Amino acid sequence: MFRSSLTRTSTLRTSIPKLFTKTITPQIRALSIIPNTMASIIPNSSIPKHEMVYFPKITTTLPESSTSFRKVLYTGLYSQVVIMTIPVGGDIGDEVHTVDQALTFTHGKGLAIINGKEQAVEAGDLMVVPAGTQHQFLNKGENPLILYTIYSPAEHAPTTEHVTKEKGDKEEDDGIDVAPEWARKSKKENEDAGLVKMSGKY
Numbered sequence: 486m487f488r489s490s491l492t493r494t495s496t497l498r499t500s501i502p503k504l505f506t507k508t509i510t511p512q513i514r515a516l517s518i519i520p521n522t523m524a525s526i527i528p529n530s531s532i533p534k535h536e537m538v539y540f541p542k543i544t545t546t547l548p549e550s551s552t553s554f555r556k557v558l559y560t561g562l563y564s565q566v567v568i569m570t571i572p573v574g575g576d577i578g579d580e581v582h583t584v585d586q587a588l589t590f591t592h593g594k595g596l597a598i599i600n601g602k603e604q605a606v607e608a609g610d611l612m613v614v615p616a617g618t619q620h621q622f623l624n625k626g627e628n629p630l631i632l633y634t635i636y637s638p639a640e641h642a643p644t645t646e647h648v649t650k651e652k653g654d655k656e657e658d659d660g661i662d663v664a665p666e667w668a669r670k671s672k673k674e675n676e677d678a679g680l681v682k683m684s685g686k687y
Contacts, residue, residue, distance in 0.1 A: 530643045532667050532680065535687055540566075541635060542602070544591055555647040560668055562675055565639035571595065573632040576623040578654065586614040588634040594626035623681050639668035 501675045509660075538559050558564040571577060579598075584601060594607045598621040606612060606622070614620045624630040642662050647653035656662035 543658040560643040565636040572626040593630035595630040639664035
C-alpha cells in the first residue's frame, strides 16, 4: 500500500455503544443494532458459512462514536465489510489499494480527495474508489466521521481491529494486517474446491 509521508495521524478514545448477536435460524445470524447501544461484533476468522449475515439499519443507527478507528465486521470469499470512525481533525491516510472500495458515510462531514480531485462528503453519501486509485478522506466536521466500507476482494485480516490509526499503519507496514489467502482466490479456484456450488447444496 502506498502512503504519503505527509499523512496525519490521530487517535480516538471515546465510548462505543453495544451491539448484540442473536441466532434467528440455523441459517441466519442477525446483528441487531439498538439505539445508543452497540457491543462488540465477533467477525468470522475463517472461510464463511453459507448463511445470511444481517446488519439491520446499519445506515441509520450506527453510533456517533466508536472506540476503534477501524474494525472488520465480515470477510467473504470476494468482499469484506469494515466500519471506520475518523476523529475530528483526523484522516484515513493518503493511500492506494489493489482492490475496489465502496464507502458509505453514516455520520459527520468530510472531504474526499480522489486522484487529486476534491469532493465534500456527508452522511448519506456513497463514494467508490476503483482499485489502484490514490485516495484520502479527511474529517472536516465537528463530530466523528463514521462510515462503513466494502472492499472487493478483502483488504484486511478478518479479525482486524485498530483502536488508532497509528496501530493500523504499523500493522500494515509490518505485514501483520493482510487479507487471508482464502479471500484472494479466483472464482474457478473456489468452485474447484467446492466452496461455491451453483446448486447451493453443501
